[in-house]
Each structure stands twice: as structure tokens, then as C-alpha cells.
Amino acid sequence: MKIAFVGKGGSGKTTLAALFARHMVETGRPVLAIDADINQHLAAALGAPAEEATLPPLGEHLPAIKEYLRGDNPRIASAAEMVKTTPPGRGSRLLRVVEENPVYAACVRPVGGVRLAATGAFTEADLGVACYHSKVGAVELLLNHLVDGPGEYVVVDMTAGADSFASGLFTRFDRTVLVCEPTLRSVGVYRQYASYARDYGVALSVVGNKVEDAADVDFLREHVGADLLTWVSRSAYVRRAERGTVGPLAELEPANRAVLARLAEAVDTTAQDWDRFTRYAHEFHRRNAAAWANERAGTDLTRQIDPDFVLGPSALSAPVAG
Template identity: 30%
Template sequence: MRIALTGKGGSGKTTLAATLARTYARRGYRVNALDGDPNPNLAAAIGISDEDVARLRRVPREAFLEDHHDEAGNETSHLSHSIQEVLADYGVMGPDSVGVLTMTGLLGAGKGCICGQHSAVRDVMEQLASSEPQDVTILDTEASIEHLSRGTVRNVDALLVVTEPYYRSLETAGRVVPLAHELGLPAVWVVANKVRNDQDREAILQYGASRGFEIIAAIPYDAQVGEADLLGLSVIDHAPAAATVAAIGALGEDIAQRLGAAIPVS
């Protein structure tokens, strides 16, 4: 399974991505989490120590991919190294054996765009289509919609659009979903996050119905998520019995069923 998450800044997509990765790993999947945000925070959200986070290096294209040109000048890309090999050189192994890689990063002030990095992420995700059934790749994207125009998430099995129950966040989802469909993604699902009450839930459902969204989960608001962030901990470690963790676990199971992913035999 190749799952990408997108959403407005502050929607909670990184926390959701991290908890989803840990949940899948605990169920026996072999999980790798790719941080596609140039302001990377996924490793910390997964529960990796500051010391190990400091060891992460951005993965250059050539570490993963080998590009070939045919006689007509058309370019094709193939994996030059396995993801395990790249992890050994550039990544870290987090709790529950979740492998973490940083795929994008700023070049420095005034140093230009990182379009090439986004194209590398897109090509890597394409090559991971041939992964084993027990493999899960979680891609956390930047808090914007530019990665959709670049096609960064073109080669995923499912895109989760994370939204909060207020107008600006819903409007962002309203822009993302049509763009994702234009890319031809096979599954584009909206996840409502930080839902406090039935009024929040109803507002999101009504908005989704008016725009033709498929909303597959409503993750409840939980103050323990904020507490975990203040303490520099992952929410699944800080509050493993939290309603948010349970809801994300149920979401992960639903996604696996929808994508026809077999439950690994541990």
C-alpha cells in the first residue's frame, strides 16, 4: 500500500501519518514513512529521538533512482537500490521498526525551488508499486496544494485529504479533491480530524455531500495530542488508549480493506 496524506497546515496530517505508520507496523506490516515536507516533522511525530532525528539526511535522487534515456530521448527511471539500503545510508529506524526517510528539504535562503526533489518522490512512489503485499509506504506531504500541481502524489494507491471542521480547512479540501481526481488517483478520501461534537461531524458531512467527497473517517479531538506535542512525544506513546489513536487504528484497517491489502501473518 502506498498512502499519501495532504491537508491545510495545522490540520493534523503529520500526526495522523505518524500514528497510521505505527499502527500498521504493530499489525505486522513492514512500514516505511517518507517525509515529503521541506519543513520535516514526521520523524519526531513517529517518536524518534532528537539524536536520531539529527542523523537523518535528505535522500538525493541518485540514492534511489537510476535514470535511462532511449534513442528517442525518453527518460525512464528504475530503483537503483532497495529501500532498505537507502534506509541504512540516509534514514533511521523508529519505534515498532518504522523506517523513516527525509525526501525533501530547502536548499537554503534564496537558493531556488525544490521541484527536482518532488519529481524524485513521484518517481520513487511509482517504483514502489511492485512492493510486497506486506509493505506499506506512508508519504507525508507539505502543507500546500503545490505538490498536486507537480504531480508528487500521482503514484499512490490512496490519497487522504485531512480536514478540520471549519470553513477554511474545508475549502482547502474542496480544492485538493478535484486536483487529485485530475491526476487520476484511484482513491481520494477525506478524513475529518479534530471533530469535537455532533455539530462538527454534521458540518463536515454536509460539506462533503455538497461537493461529492467521500469522507471515510471522523477522528475525534483529543487534548492528549497537544500534550504529546508539548512533551516531544508521539501520541501513540504518550496516550496509547486515547480515542484519537483508536480512531486512527480503525481508519488504517478500513483503508487496508478498501485497498485489498492482506493482513500480514506475524
Template identity: 40%
Template structure:
């Protein structure tokens, strides 16, 4: 399964993603945790130092990952012609959660044999005034589209706050998108907007609304009323989680029922549906003037439509 966590900044999405990774580890699952937030919070929460040299968006790593994914696929035309939506094709290499997979051994930090952590990276001083974080995320999109994960395997991604996932193909890459919502007007507004955009993108059925920092029944009623539905799970405000963050240790929950509820509602997106959505997004990207100028015609990266 591939699951993303998003929400308004400060809603607790990174903490919840870290808790979910911990729950999956306790359940004996193989997990790849990806910190895709520009603020880079998930990796430290899992005890990983997010060095700039180890970031997926570091030019040397981006090139290495794309060369690996390219394999012998002649449709792409070379590792330098990858765009965010470039799909796998004949001869492309898949990425698995096998601990011996070259992408994991070369670009992830192993917490144990079954758990690996990657981070996309953030702005560096040389990028000031001349960089866009969406460009950093392109290699993550390439990685996600080339993933082949087995039964019981999970990819957990901590996303950029807000609705930035709709600026690219990330909203179509996951089996579920957890929108973390605090009982505040600002957080609810972000969740509503996310739902509106997901409906327009055809992915509204993949949203999982989770209430967080709920103090009492008044807060719970507020979320139900403002969201128009019962959140799949609700986590109370817990001082222990804040204390763990202040101490620089991984957060833990005594009661993992909310995390179990999240896992229980996730279902795999049919491969045909995902392939059709990503194909349409690739054609949309291919039509952009800046893409044509920089990469030429990338529509030829698509193979025949699957039967």
C-alpha cells in the same frame, strides 16, 4: 500499499500520519515512512532527527539513489538524466522494504527491523532565493516509481500541505491520498480544492477524507454538510496528542478504530492504470522547454506501451 497524508497546514496531517505508522507497526506490517513536508514534522514525531546530510534531496544522496535505480537501464541515458517522471525500464533496480535493501540501509533510519524512516529535506541557507522545493521532491518521485512492495507492506508519506502534489506526479503515485480536514472554512476549502484537482487528474476515487480535531456533533455535522459526504473516519480533538508533541514524544491513540477504518478502505491501484498515468505525465514533462533545454529529449526513456 502506498498512502499519502495531506491537508491544510495545521490540520494535523503529520500527527495523523505518525499515528497511522504506529498503528501499522502494532499490526506487524513492514513500513517505510517518508517525510516529504518542507517543514519536516513526521520524522521527529517518529523519534528520528532529520539531519540535512541524511535528506534524500542532499545532492550526494540524490545522485546515489538515482545511480542505484538506474541499474543497467540504457533508456534513461545516465543518472544525471533523471527527471521527476523518469520511469523504470529494462535493467532498472527496484526498491523493496526488505531491511537489507541498499536504499533502506544507505538512506533510511531503522526504527526496528520492519520500520524505516526517510525525509526529503527542506530549504537550507544556501538555497535562499535560488531554490524550489518541488525540485527536492523529484528524487522522491523517482523512488516511488521504482518501488516494488510486497503484500502487507506499506509506504506512508507525509506530504506538503495544500495542493502542491499536483505540481508533479505525486498525486498519481499512491493507492490512497488521505486529506485531513478540520471543521473550519479554511480547511474545508483546501479539501474541496484537492477534490476538484483530483477529479481533473483522474484520481478522485483515491481520496480518503478524514475529519480531525472534531469537538462535538456540531463539528461533525459541519464537515458532512460542507464536504457533501461522510468522512471515512473522524478523530476528536485530544489534548493528549498535543501534550505528546509538546513533550517531544510519539503520539498514541487509545482507540485505533479511525486508523483501522482508513486502512480498510485502501485498495491497490491496478499496475496498468498507474503505468498509463505516469507515462502520460512523463510525456507532459518531456514537452516542457526547460526540460528539453536541461536534459534533451527524454521521451526516449519510455519503453514500449505494455500490452
């Protein structure tokens, strides 16, 4: 299952993404976590000390990632012609959640017991000339080529607000978790996200955060309705973690630990639709090709689409480059 955590800035989405990833690992599930937020805080939320919170950025390894994923796909003439939306086809190399490969060797590190990759923070060279989406292109490319089997999980901490709708990245997940405070600004982000996601069949769950009393729950129910899955109460454990002391997960308040179990249950009962995943991968590749990528590459990149290839477990048996 691929799970995205989204929400208003400051809503607690990174904190909840970290808690959920740790909960899944502690309950014996294989997890790959990805920090795709412009503000790189997931490593710290997982418990990495400041000197260890910077990971090898995926973006710095993008040429090598493209070359590896291209494999011997005859529709892709060179890695230079691959863009963030390039879909896999016969001959492409596919990724599993748990395996040994050059991409993971270069970019994935264990942090707080969780295997973590990160887009990388903005550098001085990026200021004024680069956008957020230039950083998450590697994440979109990885998700396009990743086959997560039953009982495997990819947890992605997304950028704040609805920025992911500027690309097709929002369709790359089996379930999207929107973290929502009981405030008008936070439910405003929910409304924006839900309105965009509705037309694409995005499975959306809302988890309330910083809930203090029944009035907060009533407020969320009034504005979010049936999308409200559960809620996290004010937490002394989280306050300590935000000050740099990330304790064992057993110290999390029982009611809040139960929230993680409820969220895991919702994720596990979500049906994976590989046909839909592949269809939207093709659709957004066509859109990007027409909007900018064909001109940049000097060729028609829609030829990269393999119409007879569907990403999913069955594709793992297809021949790929050695």
C-alpha cells in the same frame, strides 16, 4: 499500498501520518515512511528527540540514487539524464518496501519503530533560489521505481495544501488521505484537492481532525459528503505529543485508536491499479520532458519510456543489473 497524507497547514496531517505509520507497524505490517513536507516534522511526530530528528536527506544522495535505479536500462544513457519523472523500464532496478539496498542504507533510519526517509529541509543555500519541488524530486523517483506488494505500506507526509499538483506526484499513491478540520479554510483545501484529483481517478478519503462535538461532524458531512471516512476527536495524547512527549500508542484514546483501524481497513480494501500507475508515470514524464527536461538534458527524454513495461509485482521477475 502507497498512502499520501495531505491537508491544510496545521490541520494535523503530520500527526495523523505518524500515528497511522506507528499503528501499522504495531499491528505487524511492514512500513516505509517518507517525510516529503517542506517542513520536516515527521521524525519528531514519530518520537525522535530533537538531536535525532534530522535524517540523511534523500536529495543529497540523488546522483547515487539515480545510478542505482538506472541499472542496465538501455533506454537511459546515463544517470545524469534521469529526472524526477523518469519511469522504470526493462533493466531498471526496482525497490521493495523491505529489502537491503544502497538507497535505504544511505537514507532510511529507524525512528520510533518506523523506517523513515526524508527529503531534507531547506538550507541557507536554497533560500531564494530553490522551490519545494526541487526537494521532492527524489521522492517521486523512488515511488516511480517502488513495488509495494500485498500487506506492505509506504506512508508519505506531503506538503500542505495542493502544492503536490505542480508535479505528477499526486498520482503516485493508491489512496490519498486528506486531513480536514471543521473550518471553512480547511474544507476549502479539500474542495481544491478534490477538484484537481477527480480527473485522475485519485482515491480520496477525508479524515476529520480536532472534532469536538456532533456539530463539527455535521459541518464536515455537509461540506465533504461521502468522502468523509472517519474523524479524530480532540486528544490529550496528541497534545502531549505536540509538546514533545510521544507516549506508547496504547495510551491513545480508544475512539481515536479505532480511527486508525478504520483507516487501515479503507487502505486495505483499495485496489492497486498498476496499469494506471504506469500510464500516469508515462504521461507526466512526457509533460515534464516537453516543458523543461528535454532542454536541460539536451536530448529527447521521452525515449526513456519503455512502452512494454508495466510496474508491478510481475516486473520483479524481469532481469535487472546485479
